[in-house]
Amino acid sequence: MRNGLKFLLQFTRVWIPDPEDVWKPAEITKDYKEGDPILHLKLEDESPLEYPVGPKDNPLPFLRNPDILVGENDLTALSYLHEPAVLHNLRVRFLESNHIYTYCGIVLVAINPYEQLQIYGEEVINAYSGQNMGDMDPHIFAVAEEAYKQMARDERNQSIIVSGESGAGKTVSAKYAMRFFATVGGSANDTNVEEKVLASSPIMEAIGNAKTTRNDNSSRFGKYIQIGFNRHYHIIGANMRTYLLEKSRVVFQAEDERNYHIFYQLCASASLPEFKDLALSNADDFTYTSLGENIFIEGVNDAEDFEKTREAFTLLSVKDSNQSSIFKIIASILHLGNVEICAERDGESCHISRDDPHLKHFCRLLGVELQQMEHWLCHRKLATASETYVKNMSSKQAANARDALAKHIYARLFDWIVEHVNMALQTSFKQHSFIGVLDIYGFETFEINSFEQFCINYANEKLQQQFNSHVFKLEQEEYMKEQIPWTLIDFYDNQPCIDLIEARLGILDLLDEECKVPKGTDQNWAQKLYGQHSSSAHFQKPRMSNTSFIIIHFADKVEYQCEGFLEKNRDTVYEEQINILKASKFQLVADLFQEKQDGSSSSSSTSTKSARVNVRAAKPTVKVPNKDHRKTVGHQFRSSLHLLMETLNATTPHYVRCIKPNDDKEAFSFDSRRAVQQLRACGVLETIRISAAGYPSRWTYPDFFNRYRVLMKKSDMTIADKKLVCKNLLETLIKDPDKFQFGKTKIFFRAGQVAYLEKLRADKFRSACIKIQKTVRGWLQRVRYRKIRTATVTLQRYVRGYLARRYVEHLRLTHAAIICQKQYRMVRDRRAYLRVRQAVIIIQAYTKGMFTRRIYWEFLLHHKAMIIQKTVRGWLERKKFRRARNAAIIIQCAYRRMCAKRQLKQLKIEARSAEHLKKLNTGMENKIVQLQRKMDDQSKEYKAQNEQLSVANTSLSTELTKTQKELEQLRSRQGDGSQITSLQEELEKLREELQEAYAQRKRLEEEHSSEKQGLKQVSRGKKGHLFNNPVFQNYINRESSASQREVSLQTELDAERQRYQNLLKEFSRLEQRYDNLQEEVFHPGHRRNPSNQSSLESDSNYPSVSTSEVGDTEDSIQLVEEMGVEKAAMDISLFMKLQKRVRELEQERKRLQISLDKMEELAKHKAGLGRDQDYSMIIYMSDRTNRNKSQELESENKKLKNDLNELRKMIADRASQNSSSNELQDSYNILLSQLKAANEELEARKEEVLILRAQIVSNAQQIEKTEHIVSSFHYTCPLNSPIDKEEAIKAYHGLCDKAQDWGYLNEDGELGLAYQGLKQVARLLEAQLQSQSRQHKDELEALHTQIELLKDDIEKKQEMLNYTMSLSPEAQVEYSVQQEITRLTNDNLDLKELVEKLEKNERKLKKQLRIYMKKVQELELNQAVATQPSRAKPELSRQVTVQRKEKDFEGMLEYYKEDEALLVKSLITDMKPSAVSATVPCLPAYILFMCIRHADYIDADQKVEALLTTTINAIKKVLKKNNDDFEMTSFWLANTSRLLHCLKQYSGDEVFMTQNTAKQNEHCLKNFDLAEYRQVLSDLSIQIYQQLIKVAEGIMQPMIVSAMLESESIPSLAGVKPMGYRNRSSSMDNDGSGPSSYTLQALIRQLGQFHSIMGEHGLDPEIVGQVFRQLFHCINAITLNHLLLCKDVCSWSTGMQLRYNISQMEEWLRGNNLYQSKAAATLEPIIQAAQLLQIKKKTSQDAEAICSLCTALTTHQIVKILNLYTPLNEFEERVTVSFIRNIQNRLQERNDPQQLLVDTKHVFPVLFPYTPSALSLETIHIPASLGLDFLVRV
Secondary structure: OOOOOOOOOHHHHOEEEEOOEEEEEEEOOOOEEEEEEEEEEEEEOOOEOOOOOOOOEOOOOOOOOOOHHHOOEEHOOOOOHHHHHOOOOOOHHHHHHOOOOEEEOOOEEOOOOOOOOOOOOOOHHHHHOOOOOOOOOOHHHHHHHHHHHHHHHHOOOOOOOOOOOEEEOOHHHHHHHHHHHHOOOOOOOOOHHHHHHHHHHHHHHHHHHEEEOOOOOEEEOOOEEEEEEOOOOOEEEEEEEEEEOOOHHHHHOOOOOOHHHHHHHHHOOOHHHHHHHOOOOOHHHHHHHOOOOOOOOOOOOOHHHHHHHHHHHHHHHOOHHHHHHHHHHHHHHHHHOOOEEEOOOOOOEEEEOOOOOOHHHHHHHHHOOHHHHHHOOOOOEEEOOOEEEEEEEOOHHHHHHHHHHHHHHHHHHHHHHHHHHHHHHHOOOOOOOEEEEEEEEOOOOOOEEEEHHHHHHHHHHHHHHHHHHHHHHHHHHHHOOOOOOOOOOOOOOOOHHHHHHHHHOOHHHHHHHHHHOOOHHHHHHHHHHHHHOOOOOOOEOOOOOOEEEEOOOOOOOOOOOOHHHHHHHHHOOOHHHHHHHHHOEEEEEHHHOOOOOOOOOOOOOOOOOOOOOOOOOOOOOOOOOOOOOOOOHHHHHHHHHHHHHHHHHHEEEEEEEEEEEOOOOOOOOOOHHHHHHHHHHHHHEEEEEHHHHOOEEEEHHHHHHHHHHHHHHHHHOOOOOHHHHHHHHHHHHHOOHOOOOOOOOOOEEEEOHHHHHHHHHHHHHHHHHHHHHHHHHHHHEEEEHHHHHHHHHHHHHHHHHHHHHHHHHHHHHHHHHHHHHHHHHHHHHHHHHHHHHHHHHHHHHHHHEEEHHHHHHHHHHHHHHHHHHHHHHHHHHHHHHHHHHHHHHHHHHHHHHHHHHHHHHHHHHHOOOOOHHHHHHHHHHHHHHHEEEEEHHHHHHHHHHHHHEEEEEEEEHHHHHHHHHHHHHHHHHOOHHHHHHHHHHHHHHHHHHHHHHHHHHHHHHHHHHHHHHHHHHHHOOOOOOOOOOOHHOOOOOOOHHHHHHHHHHHHHHHHHHHHHHHHHHHHHHHHHHHHHHHHHHHOOOOOOOOOOOOHHHHOOOOOOOOOOOOOOOHHHHHHHHHHOOHHHOOOOOHHHHHHHHHHHHHHHHHHHHHHHHHHHHHHHHHHHHHOOOHHHHHHHHHHHHHHHHHHHHHHHHHHHHHHHHHHHHHHHHHHOOOOOHHHHHHHHHHHHHHHHHHHHHHHHHHHHHHHOOOOOHHHHHHHHHHHHHHHHHHOOOOOOOOOOHHHHHHHHHHHHHHHHHHHHHHHHHOOHHHHHHHHHHHHHHHHHHHHHHHHHHHHHHHHHHHHHHHHHHHHHHHHHHHHHHHHHHHHHHHHHHHHHHHHHHHHHHHHHHHHHHHHHHHHHHHHHHEEEHHHHHHHHOOOOOOOHHHHHHHHHHHHHHHHHHHOOOOOOOEHHHHHHHHHHHHHHHHHOOHOOOOOOOOOOHHHHHHHHHHHOOOOOOOHHHHHHHHHHHHHHHHHHHOOHHHHHHHHHHHHHHHHHHHHHHOOOHHHHOOOHHHHHHHHOOOOOOOOHHHHHHHHHHHHHHHOOOOHHHHHHHHHHHHHHOOOOOOOOOOOOOOOOHHHHHHHHHHOOOOOOOOOOHHHHHHHHHHHHHHOOOOHHHHHHHHHHHHHHHHHHHHHHHHHHOHHHHHHHHHHHHHHHHHHHHHHHHHHEEEEEEOHHHHHHHHHHHHHHOOOOOOOOHHHHHHHHHOOOOOOOHHHHHHHHHOOOOOOOOOOOOHHHHHHHHOOOOOOOOOOOOOOOOOOOOOOOOOOOOOHHHHHHOOOHHHHOOOOEEE
């Protein structure tokens, strides 16, 4: 239908026919008027053209669509719907944008690119899954998703009909559709049905596909695959039906074609060991595989494909034995083709050589008799009414029979394989619905068309009829739904053509009838056709042939050659050959040729139990009584076709039309003539025609209002009813009411009306632009004029000024030249004068200098001669003097030597006299006497100490005797007990060891005393030989050895004493054990338990008698006697006094011990100064003796205190028992007497301590004296060790006290020694002064350091002030505010710390106050009890209860094993996050860990293991039950990670304890290492994290595209384009109520909800950051994928909208402190995509900018976006192909992945950083609402 004349105006663009390109664009250069014979046009190359129009010439040309509509996803969105518009749109999309898919109403047009595209990956499937069909770019996945969605929504079976001619890509499209179903509708169980469905493809391609001249992988059969689904729409099985296998290809292939792939795959793998017995070789060696003369396909590896085929067989459960049989049958067919048939001479018969190897292989592989097969390949059996006889066949007949047998074998094998594939795909589950995929041949026409082409075109006629009726039905439903009045659309009905073929006496009937005639021929059949159908409009007879006929199909006329029709229809195979195969010894071969029963189904008919249509077998074969009633191929094909049409009519069809762009298989090459031919044949143009006949363009009211509101008046814009506004506008713009109709939700337009409205809109914009341009240009010209005028005036002013300045400059230069001349002449003359004057002066100077130098040289020579004379005379005189002096010295030396010899001789005589020696030893005798006196004093002191030691031993033996008596008493009471006997034996052993220790001690003391006596004798007997006698040296050596021996003996003595003390401790322990046994003997039936213990043994907050180390006094004992046992036990004040006394004694002991240590150190120091002197040795030995005594006394004191404590404990025990017993009273009296004795012993020990203290003081004085004596021998020794001030003063006073001894010292001339001692004291004082000066210096340095710090602070503040002053005022204010905020924050933190300390102090004081108040109450209560004795005992047990509540909680929870299930149920199974929302975050984790701690504390390994295992399993069950609950998943992720952190924090590993407090370190696990469970919990945390991401992504996924790309965050920014059929499909689905749309704010609110939930649950901030990083990656991936797959959103306005939305998302990240979590970095690709949509795309500079900008996008993504870029109005320009090629060339160096879409399933590796808790376990409170009363706090 051509367009009206009103559009044929100048500049209108049209389409005119062209023989090469089919249609060619042109532009009208002159308005056309009705009746004009010529239409003036201009072609694209600017050449003019006069195009004749009229009734006899060409009709009016078609109009072109606006550029904004070119490249549309849906052809029905074009305003002008006709063939050139469709062809041009497909060409632009295919060549410029590389889009192979385009919608045409309900049809998906798929153009074969002959190149592998990266648009079929799993990420693309995920992108299309769940999307509406018109929301994204056309794709086979969109059609599959639409079928899947309609099946689930309407509960109706679906079909996808894929058609097209060979090489158009039908098989690939069907394969991708099945892959989509297998991915989206995966099997509900582990049967992997979807994998089996996909695995059937390699098998069917191998046995049913072959290379043709048009396609390297052409399907030579039709198939219909039904994929079954259950009620949950998961794949449960599949079924395949096949149609019309091209059997003739087995025995014949045209040039450059191949046989079926399986033959070549088997030959390529013939070298494998398992195929050796097949006797195969290269495919060139076999007739059936070499007829095409090209056995290879470029880019195909037959051996690899064969491995895939075998793997598919295995996956489909085909046994290895069956696979081997299949391959044997295929190999036998190849060998059968090579069987050579030799003709006889007569030409009527033939034979086969008996040695033919191929026949032998054929018979061996099939398991048949060789002779029989050889006979029946050359003979046939003829049966008549009366007899049967065998007839010879000619070689040609035999060859035909052989080929027929080969075809029949292959066909039967094909059916068997299909049947077993269906068996593998069958399921036992009930099928609820199915989706069928029909991959069938398209319309075919060749130079020679035979029976196969006739059947194929017959099937396409049936499918076209169904397609036309379905399209018409959809159009009718759309009009009725929108309540549009419609008239019947006239569309092409091909029912007459179908009747010609299949009606009674049609072509097929006549063919079957001719086949029944015994001697029927193709020529007879043709004559019958001519006679029967010559009058039909769809049948023609060729003029030049009598053996062919023409059928006018819907697509084209096709001439069929009758030759071979009858033979192919009969499909004759000799029965004798089949009988031989039936008798095969191989079961599979025999089964292939067995006739099936009536009820059996063929290879392609498996049950579809629950389908709505009762699908019967595609090729039903009933048992035939004889060969005359066997069904022909045509009859079988017609039956299966009728069954197929019934199935399709019972389903909702979806159409995919595959187009072959060229015959050369070139990538992205478009042949318009071939494309138009296929478009006509596949029904696409018929769809366009039907759509154009009605109202093809449809707009919703809001979209129409937004698009064309520029055409409205201002008054119309105020009307709220948009529907009324649109009606008023259309009635104004379009006068013909038939051109549009108003529906309920849409406006319907006739073809061309949208283009007219677009023209009006463009004119409106153009006029507005012109007006704007006029105004702007006028303003620009005015501005330009003012600039020029101002510039002219300025130039004139500057030029005039320049000329004036140049004249003045000339005058100035002239005046200056005159002055310069004058000055130059003056200078020239003056320089000449000065030059002459200078020359004269120089001559005079040189002359005077010459005369002066001569005089100087004369004086110099005279002076040098005088110096030489003076030097020579002096040297002669000195030489003479030295000679005389040397002679005098020699004489003096000789004389003095003689005098010295005389004096030496005299001295030797005097030295031999005794008087001299006596004088020397006088002072030494006095010193020895003095030392002897001191030794006597030391001996007396030693005796006194021995007496004290004997007293202590006596007291100890007394105590031991008392203990023995008590033991004897107990023996008499108890009798002979085995336990007491063992204790007695042990006690006897201890006594023996104690006696041995005493003996050893005495022996050592005796040795010590004897050694001491020996030293005294040595000191008395060696007075006269101290220095010169060698005996003195021996004495010294012996003294040193004795000192060493003394040291070793002293060490042994210390060890023995330590052993003795240990024995004493063991003795006291045994005594205590004895007392306990005694109590058991006295009270055999009584046992103590926690309920009847007294308060003295409880864990109270104040010290008790049983737990304190207290002393004793006489007063305390008397009080005990006066008050009685019970009152004394209850009197707290008495025990407090005892405690105070013990503390005083303990402090006194410590002070004495410190004094003793100081004296020991001083003695060691003094002994080190004179180790070689015997005096120091004596002092050291005496000091050691005193120290040993003090140690013994101290150990005795400790023993007495222990005894006293044990006695006190016995008193307390007796006080808690019944006081009425007489035996108890007696025991108490005994104990009281023992206590008195111990007190007396304690007083004695006190006196000994005082005596020891006095001895230590006297020893110190003696040591000072000895120090001065020793210093007389070593006065030169330096003072090495520092001495404090007090010691220095003591030394000074000691010297002053010895002033009376100076005279004695003077007798020996040793007053200087005393002076040296004073000097040492002075040195000590000087050292003290130096230490004070050092201290002062340190303080001074500290002050200097403080001053430096203050200086640094001042400098920082000065720098801060300078920086602040350099800023702008606004920045100063901001900076000062920031500084103030920082200061206030620090102050606030300090104050917080102070408040926390004060609060802690307050809590501590309150606690103490409560304790004191309770003590006061208890004392008052005790006083009340004293007045009421009968009520004392109940009050005591009440006190115990009150005190036990105050003990510290150790952070453990105890539970019984039987309560474990209840614990897990309460904490995990029935736990709701809201139940613990107001408590500590992760409370269940803390409770579980405290339970684990208690189990570890009691060393219950089974309890720990059971609790952890049960906990982990329970968490998994809860998460599985709530697998779509984000809150529950987040809650358990937080608790699981916290439990993991607790196991690490309290594991005891140093790595995890660095941030623990001291209290937390005390809570570490003691017995178990739970590292393995930590790993299990870590894995569980990762699983929960992944589930959390999955749940969050599932919630966000429906919101992302709508919020990021479709919602108008910036109002009125997005434009609206015309919509096609797919965009209007929503009206058919849900009455105009489209899917719910989400705004950006809704998405941000959802993210905020996620963030708040995770924050409330206490999830670690690091994990929260990783969660949002993953979610933002999902947002980026889904948004970018939708952008890459949706052409309509790739525009400048979308880029602006997208950038605004991303900025809002980034602002949200900053507001929630998540910007550093790398979440914003994941948005970088979509940010660059938005920038790419907005950047200029014209010049090479723009290309360079794009390459440098889009670093996060791959090359494929950049090119895809540029190809998809769509202008929303005519003022924008498309991206040119050359610009895109430029971008590709620049990005070639990148090594980007080939993947187009972003992987939405990508998961970043999650890291759970260790985050210890600052919360102390003992402070955790368990709410009562949790029902955990069975847990006990420990």
